[in-house]
Amino acid sequence: MARRVGICAVAQTTYEPDKWTERFQGMALEVIESIQAQTGVDFSAGRGIGMSINVSDDIFDARTISDNAMTDVLGAHFGCEEKVAQEGIQAIYYGLAAIQSGHVDVVLVVGHCKESQGKSRNRVTHVAFDPFYTRPVGLDFCAAAGLQAQAFMDQSGLTEEQLAAVVVRSRENALKNDRLPAVEPVTVEEVLNSPMLADPIRRLHAYPVSDGAVGMLLVAEERVNEFSDTPVWITGVGNSMDSFFLGDRDLASNDALKQAARRAYRRAGIADPKTAFDVVEVSDLYAYQQPMWLEGLGICDTGKGGLTASTRGHCKPVINPSGGTLAGNPMILGGLVRAAEASLQLMGKANGHQVEKAATALAHGVMGPAGQFHSVVTLARA
Amino acid sequence: MGKQRVAIVGTGQTFHKSHRPDVNGQELINEAVGRALVDADLTIRDIDAIVIGNMDHFEGINYVDCWSVDGSGGFMKPVIKLTTGGTTGSTLAIGGYHMVASGLFDRVLVIGWEKNSESDTTGAITTAFDPVWDRLVFAGAISGLAAEAQAYMARYSATDRDGARVSVRDRKHACNNPYTQLRKEVTVDEVLASPMLADPIHLLDVCPRSDGACAVIMAGEHIAEKITATPDWIWATANRHTYTYLGDANFGRLDSLAAASREIYAKAGIREPAKEIGVIELYQPYSFAGIMWIEDLGLTGYGQGAEFVWSGATDMDGEIPINPSGGVIACNPIGATGLIRCAEAALQIMGKAEGHQVPDVDLALSTGFGGCFWSDILLHGRRKPDF
Numbered sequence: 001m002a003r004r005v006g007i008c009a010v011a012q013t014t015y016e017p018d019k020w021t022e023r024f025q026g027m028a029l030e031v032i033e034s035i036q037a038q039t040g041v042d043f044s045a046g047r048g049i050g051m052s053i054n055v056s057d058d059i060f061d062a063r064t065i066s067d068n069a070m071t072d073v074l075g076a077h078f079g080c081e082e083k084v085a086q087e088g089i090q091a092i093y094y095g096l097a098a099i100q101s102g103h104v105d106v107v108l109v110v111g112h113c114k115e116s117q118g119k120s121r122n123r124v125t126h127v128a129f130d131p132f133y134t135r136p137v138g139l140d141f142c143a144a145a146g147l148q149a150q151a152f153m154d155q156s157g158l159t160e161e162q163l164a165a166v167v168v169r170s171r172e173n174a175l176k177n178d179r180l181p182a183v184e185p186v187t188v189e190e191v192l193n194s195p196m197l198a199d200p201i202r203r204l205h206a207y208p209v210s211d212g213a214v215g216m217l218l219v220a221e222e223r224v225n226e227f228s229d230t231p232v233w234i235t236g237v238g239n240s241m242d243s244f245f246l247g248d249r250d251l252a253s254n255d256a257l258k259q260a261a262r263r264a265y266r267r268a269g270i271a272d273p274k275t276a277f278d279v280v281e282v283s284d285l286y287a288y289q290q291p292m293w294l295e296g297l298g299i300c301d302t303g304k305g306g307l308t309a310s311t312r313g314h315c316k317p318v319i320n321p322s323g324g325t326l327a328g329n330p331m332i333l334g335g336l337v338r339a340a341e342a343s344l345q346l347m348g349k350a351n352g353h354q355v356e357k358a359a360t361a362l363a364h365g366v367m368g369p370a371g372q373f374h375s376v377v378t379l380a381r382a
Numbered sequence: 383m384g385k386q387r388v389a390i391v392g393t394g395q396t397f398h399k400s401h402r403p404d405v406n407g408q409e410l411i412n413e414a415v416g417r418a419l420v421d422a423d424l425t426i427r428d429i430d431a432i433v434i435g436n437m438d439h440f441e442g443i444n445y446v447d448c449w450s451v452d453g454s455g456g457f458m459k460p461v462i463k464l465t466t467g468g469t470t471g472s473t474l475a476i477g478g479y480h481m482v483a484s485g486l487f488d489r490v491l492v493i494g495w496e497k498n499s500e501s502d503t504t505g506a507i508t509t510a511f512d513p514v515w516d517r518l519v520f521a522g523a524i525s526g527l528a529a530e531a532q533a534y535m536a537r538y539s540a541t542d543r544d545g546a547r548v549s550v551r552d553r554k555h556a557c558n559n560p561y562t563q564l565r566k567e568v569t570v571d572e573v574l575a576s577p578m579l580a581d582p583i584h585l586l587d588v589c590p591r592s593d594g595a596c597a598v599i600m601a602g603e604h605i606a607e608k609i610t611a612t613p614d615w616i617w618a619t620a621n622r623h624t625y626t627y628l629g630d631a632n633f634g635r636l637d638s639l640a641a642a643s644r645e646i647y648a649k650a651g652i653r654e655p656a657k658e659i660g661v662i663e664l665y666q667p668y669s670f671a672g673i674m675w676i677e678d679l680g681l682t683g684y685g686q687g688a689e690f691v692w693s694g695a696t697d698m699d700g701e702i703p704i705n706p707s708g709g710v711i712a713c714n715p716i717g718a719t720g721l722i723r724c725a726e727a728a729l730q731i732m733g734k735a736e737g738h739q740v741p742d743v744d745l746a747l748s749t750g751f752g753g754c755f756w757s758d759i760l761l762h763g764r765r766k767p768d769f
Contacts, residue, residue: 065467081623101483368448
């Protein structure tokens with residue numbers, strides 16, 4: 001068995017629609033200084049941070065090699081620095097591999113994004129499509145999500161009212177989360193009447209434009225006690241990539257998510273996901289995704305996602321106590337924030353939105369058009 | 383204490399060209415992937431996970447890990463995307479190594495690619511640097527390199543003939559590699575007579591822009607020996623990334639390479655690199671680096687690199703041949719370039735380099751260069767490492 005890896009600290013800036021007073025380096029610095037203050041970790045050779053993993057999006061940052069702008073902040077001066085250019089939860093996967101390969105003991109993960117810097121985040125996801133077949137029809141991630149939402153609602157019987165309830169509950173949870181100061185409560189009425197973005201996705205079904213940074217410290221089993229009294233073990237990881245072209249996929253199928261979850265559960269030795277977790281944090285960029293991903297993860301039965309997501313008490317775990325991505329995290333950090341929030345729950349440090357006696361958790365991340373690429377990380381309190 | 387040792391068991395490259403209008407990016411990637419699978423006698427079903435990367439701005443496609451799946455073979459597989467600029471290829475190789483060494487996977491396909499013909503390379507690279515302090519004076523890739531070469535020449539009295547000698551070597555070597563792009567011998571005088579791009583760098587001193595892809599298959603210890611009788615064992619990896627601001631760099635010395643190589647030598651117990659290492663695939667984007675950076679690698683003392691190169695020690699039949707493949711000066715599909723160095727070092731160890739094979743290579747070194755004077759290194763061995 002490879003050695004276990006613990007999350008010893010997490011830190012987040014607030015997430016806000018426009019942090020115009022901060023450069024992204026400044027946001028990341030706030031995160032790193034918090035992690036240092038919590039753990040006493042430094043960059044000293046052999047003892048401190050052995051590898052820094054940056055998570056950023058070159059297109060959102062409008063810089064190629066966007067980690068080039070981060071090395072100073074990441075303490076990577078003549079150190080080992082890497083960049084994961086995917087949804088941020090992959091950095092946990094990669095950090096885990098680097099520790100389990102025996103090469104480093106302490107890994108710093110820091111992701112940042114300022115979605116507010118682009119004229120439109122839809123322009124950023126528009127260029128994720130191929131230039132010949134799918135860009136000319138105007139696809140972006142929101143439009144692709146609309147197609148998937150149509151397919152899923154058709155198949156599952158998910159209703160507009162259930163979607164509205166998901167949004168209302170997400171906001172209620174988010175109001176207790178001090179990392180989301182800009183969130184305001186909404187009513188079912190307001191959601192049902194909000195403008196249509198990509199039928200059936202309404203404006204209030206979509207996560208808001210968000211700026212922020214998040215980080216965590218991953219440490220090898222033998223050394224976690226140097227940095228934390230409340231480490232959280234990474235018990236399983238899994239990811240899976242579906243086809244790229246939407247026409248090649250059954251958009252309502254959850255195939256990739258099921259595969260990713262299976263991989264994580266197998267590593268974690270989880271037989272029944274319905275009973276395995278106290279807290280589940282899913283990346284719901286759009287409201288329909290929360291019920292859909294819960295079905296794919298096996299947290300509830302197929303066809304029961306709408307009921308599970310829109311009402312409390314229909315499944316064992318507490319779903320998205322942080323408010324979820326729907327309440328406002330940058331897209332490329334969605335899964336990394338989910339893992340950070342799940343870790344806070346297991347550390348007992350989630351403050352206003354703490355779930356009592358949380359001992360096990362699942363964090364989920366998603367990237368690509370209409371949920372092409374899913375990642376699952378399972379966590380347990382030490 | 384990794385969970386398992388790691389070896390390269392197959393490699394594949396495209397025939398790199400200045401532009402490939404006949405294929406799109408996915409198809410370009412697929413050519414390299416297909417050749418690597420054939421080389422290892424595996425099918426895509428045998429692959430457990432994929433590590434892929436390029437430079438996102440170049441082709442103007444975001445989230446290429448998602449977009450490229452039809453070419454990479456990543457359908458329903460775990461995929462990790464790593465990109466660090468010029469070092470992307472070597473970052474990918476190191477990433478693939480961790481994925482296998484950790485025991486997470488037994489067979490990992492590593493893919494680096496770039497279609498530079500679809501990009502404004504210098505326009506994109508300019509954006510890597512600080513918009514206020516660096517972009518205005520250090521636009522693109524070549525200006526920082528020219529400043530480095532100038533600083534070195536001033537410090538050690540090197541000349542542009544010394545640089546040209548390196549270019550002559552690599553371009554000669556390239557003639558033996560059917561996969562590389564520029565295969566034409568040149569003379570020192572021809573290099574010096576070619577147009578000046580950024581003093582002292584002439585056109586023939588510097589790398590071209592290329593379309594190309596490279597794929598490398600890595601396998602865990604017990605599987606590697608079943609796949610091939612001649613696995614290329616990865617002995618050690620090192621990564622040293624440094625500055626954010628170009629103005630901070632110690633121009634004329636590649637300190638990151640010096641530090642990374644010392645980490646490698648310490649891990650492998652190498653005391654005299656020029657004697658113990660059989661061949662080097664150096665990520666050397668322009669000729670003068672072939673003098674300066676071999677000093678940073680410790681092959682010679684400071685200021686003695688030019689003499690070492692002129693002596694023929696780094697030629698094909700020399701003491702320590704450098705860039706038998708022709709190196710980066712012969713082709714540079716950026717996101718693939720570092721991985722091509724790794725693949726070429728693997729070919730030398732596996733004895734598969736055909737026309738540019740160096741005889742009896744026991745240890746080979748491959749490097750990556752990029753970002754803001756960053757360096758990565760992998761050490762490859764014919765023998766299984768005993769540590």
